[in-house]
Amino acid sequence: MGKELLTVKNLKKYFPIKGGFLGRTVNHVKAVDDVSFTIYQGETVSIVGESGCGKSTTGRAILRLDEPTSGSIIFDGTDLLKLSKSEMRKKRKDMQIIFQDPFASLNPRQTVKSIIKEAMTIQNVHSKSDREKEVLQLLETVGIAKYQADRFPHEFSGGQRQRIGIARALSVQPKIIICDEAVSALDVSIQAQVLNLLKKLQREYNLTYLFISHDLGVVRHISDRIIVMYLGKIVEIGDKHSIFENPQHPYTKALLSSIPVPDPEKQRERIILKGDLPSPIHPPSGCRFHTRCPFATELCQTTEPELVHKNNMKTGHAAACHYIGKLNEKVAVTN
């Protein structure tokens, strides 16, 4: 494992809800509520969870695209939350993001070449005379031909646009790239091309990825470690094999068992969760998952579980549940 590149500690992001007389803040959406994790150089860490679990907000808060409410984000030795706006802008040279919708994240009035060159100019990478050459080289690396460099975004397909987004992120030679649902809008055949490209670039440039996705197939393919979030909290964290083969939190188990497997002959046990996601404005007391958890007890309603590591888990694997390792017995009792 490489050195620590990014350490997030007790990160919180609350969005105020304005309302009532005088438009005062009446409440908060607790999108990210006390999240801590570390990312090491050269690895891919994924955050998974359903809509509203706070995975995208976590990514945006790290880049301070949404200003965090509290906590600390140590990147490469500096606390990002202590930086001024202009210092932060300089820091973003090392931290880039690729967004989900390649149609919305590229300026429709700029050619591909000028989109990428602009990023280089702002961050002042390469000498002025070299930039043109570097842009073309970069486009070739991501699979866009030289003769296409003067075209506008609308002339490209979704997959190609995502490649342009990747080229733009790479253009400033970042250390970490946050991929926010970067392949979710693409068809499977194109998605596979882009995933392979991301893997190739990681090997070549020793990149670190924070990969945000709801697709567990994609996550298994690309990640080294995985963070599972539910209603603004981390419920389980661990390396890929621990999460997929030895999940400990009932939410992780249910999530994994919910995904349809493309193999009609595989019969599986399925945990179907009752009900919907509770509101993040008034999250449930105790364990936030207790309203949907098939194993919940009184303890779960009152006491919030901590992320803990137990003996039956590999190093670095932790889950936030009162009944780690005891769920199998509980299944027997409920049956």
Added chain:
Amino acid sequence: MKNILEVKNLCTSFFTEEGEVKAVNGVSFSVPSGRTLGIVGESGSGKSITSLSILRLIQSPGKIKSGEILFDGKDLLQLSEKDMRKIRGNEISMIFQEPMTSLNPVFTIGEQISEVYQIHRNLSKREAKEKSIEMLKLVGIPSPEKRIDQYPHELSGGMRQRVMIAMALACNPKLLIADEPTTALDVTIQAQILRLIKELQEKLHMSVIFITHDLGVVAETCDYVAVMYCGKVVEFADVKTLFKNPQHPYTVGLLNSLPRHDIDQEELIAIKGNVPSPFEMPNGCAFAPRCPHASAICHTKEPELVPHLENNEIRCWIYSNEWDGNKEVDVNGGQRTINR
């Protein structure tokens, strides 16, 4: 087994300023009574237009050019608009991907479900309301007596999709067309909805057409599968055969591209290139420019959809006598099974 629906040689085109887009170009398939047919394909393959054509919901500049749609023996394309209205929502129902846009925001869900009974069954308002509550109970909405007076925006995505299903099944249709019904939902909610559709299908003895891009959903819900590419069916098979022994290079490519959550894969084998533009369709087989096995004949002559093995039909030259490429071609990593 009797077929509830037979689509023969359906062609639907859109006449745009840039020219004709053949969205559905000679599609044929049948749905056996009481079974589920999955139609899979990527964006632009024509799967949604196929389903809209069955209900004759194609709007200008689109037009159904030719073909036959035999539902229970009668050709839907020959019916008058008035007779067609008696079929929609009554004998054939449809649920859409986005439950927010397909529900009317200014009416309560009760009013919207009752409407179905008032139109198709001539029930009074009160009877219709009672029936609607029953229906909401059937699709698993808690305290339906209260929910019936709520508006769509007061419900979550999963609940809205349940309301859509209640509305679609109100008149006990013989055929349900589900167009990406779970794509907008989270996986845990998707699992609830898929189970619900399956349970109701058994209870009400419906046939279902399931349109999706998700091969996992197909594997779990369908009995038969039609794989579409560029407006054509390229492979048709029962679900076990399709996943165990895919024959068309496109089907094989799709399955290889799919990142699996249940097994480890080193590298995904992607299909090279992009889907061709509808204005620049290649000559011959539409998949030839992306196909790893394509030979001379593929670029010049279009293959037909022909019965191949026991339970499948394939549109590919590799399996024909005219194949002029590598005779030992290995399409799915197993043995090439030639049926001549």
